Each structure stands twice: as C-alpha cells, then as structure tokens.
Amino acid sequence: MTTTTPPTATTHQAPPYPRPSTPYRITPTRILRSEWHKLRSLRSTWITLTTAAALVLGVGLIMGGTYTSGGGDSDVDIVVLTLYGSLLGQLCVIVLGILVTAGEYATGMIRSSLTAVPTRLPVLWAKAAVFSATVLTVMSTTALTTFAAAQLFLHDTDQAASLTDPGVLRALAGNAVGITLLSLIALGLGSLLRSVPGAIGAFIGGVMILPEVLGMLPYETVERALVYFPTQAAGALGSATPIPGTAAPGPALLALCLWAAATLAAAALSLRHRDA
Secondary structure: OOOOOOOOOOOOOOOOOOOOOOOOOOOHHHHHHHHHHHHHHHHHHHHHHHHHHHHHHHHHHHHHHHOOOOOOOOOOHHHHHOOOOHHHHHHHHHHHHHHHHHHHOOOOOOHHHHHHHHOOHHHHHHHHHHHHHHHHHHHHHHHHHHHHHHHHHHHHOOOOOOOOOHHHHHHHHHHHHHHHHHHHHHHHHHHHOHHHHHOOOOHHHHHHHHHHHOOOOOOHHHHHHHHOOOHHHHHOOOOOOOOOOOOHHHHHHHHHHHHHHHHHHHHHHHHHHHOO
C-alpha cells in the first residue's frame, strides 16, 4: 500500500512595511526658530525698527550739527545730548513689542501657536527672547553709530568725547538695555491685555504719564519711589554722568529688570489660565 506524504506547508512572510516615523518633537530650539521666523517675516518689524534707528540717528545728527560751545546745552551729559532721539525711537520699539503679542490675538495667529505648543508658556518665553535679542542688537548698533556720527560735528567743541571716556560706553549700552527692557514691558502688556489699543493706552497711561502725575504729590516717599519707575530708571541708565534726583545705574537696572519680569510673569499667568 502506497502512502503519500502531504506537501510541506510553506510559510509566507508578510511584506515588510516601513516603521512609523518618529513624531515631531517640540524643543526650545524649534520654538525659538519659529518665533524668529514670524518676527523677521513681518514687514512691520523692519519698518518699525528702521524708523526707530532713523529717528535716533537723525536727531543725534541734528543735535551735533547745531551745537555751539557755551550754549544752553553745554551742561547736558554728552550721551544724553547725542541720543536725545531715543525718546522717539523707544516709542516705535514699544509699539512693536505690543504688536508681537497682542497682534497675534488680533489676527487669530495665536491659536495656531498654542495648538503647536500646548504647554503655552514656551511660546511667550521664545517671543520675549527673540524680540529682546533683536531690539538689543539694533539699538546697541544705533547708539554706537549715532555717537560716532555726532562726534564728527562735536570734535572741536566742549562736548567732544570718545568711547574711552569714563562712563560713555556704559551709558551707550545702558541706553540700549533700557529701551529693550521697556519694550519687554510692552510685550508683556500686549500678552496680558490681548489688545493693541488697550496695551498702548496702558503703557502710555501707566508707565509714562502716571509717574508724572504722582510726582506732583508733596510726599517725599513718593518722590524717592518714582526714581525706580520704568521710564525714570531707563533714563538713569543712559547717562555717562550721574543725574541729580535719579537712581544709580545699578539699582536702576535692577528695578527695570524687576518691572519687566513682573509684567511677563503676569502675562504668563494669564496665558496659562485663560483661553486663547
């Protein structure tokens, strides 16, 4: 009797499939890169920064070109005289700081940013870091350029100075740092209030006008406290020689940093607990 051997079963292997790709990871570097791309891709960024630099440089050249020895400005600090246009330039940078945060709420872009970064707070920190680095670079370059250009007219007057003179380089750096910290306060207000007009009004009223109103009060305690308010502290940083009635550069810088940190902390708390 013949027996048949059953055919051997063959094992068929499933065709290989590619493994799923690694999910996109959110890292601080990528968030910074994203915020830098958003900041530099807006025409308003470069228009505002260029306008601020042009105002500082233009006013500095006018002050240098029209200055005469022994005039009414002979007792003005050389850096304050040269960078007088910073009062106008900082307004442009402050508006830009508000637009960086409140502008995204106005356009609805903030929803995309917070959807991509659900933890939320890294978005605010990245905005503050990218914006402050940009403003500090632009305003530092502007301050150095304006001082050097103004000295072309002032070299043979009683306001002739150089970068190596005591306090000059510190005051130029202090001017840029002061404007940068003021603009960070504006950025924090923009995130906190989520309204461009509202944040501009709050900055002008609370940071610029309120100290002037409080200064009218006949109280010595108020007068001592006012020197540590944001605009007054920023003014003290931009002078090569001590200005009577203002804080020393060290305490002024600390006070301005605390104002900026407090505003950003309030903005972070709001961002964490409020809907976009």
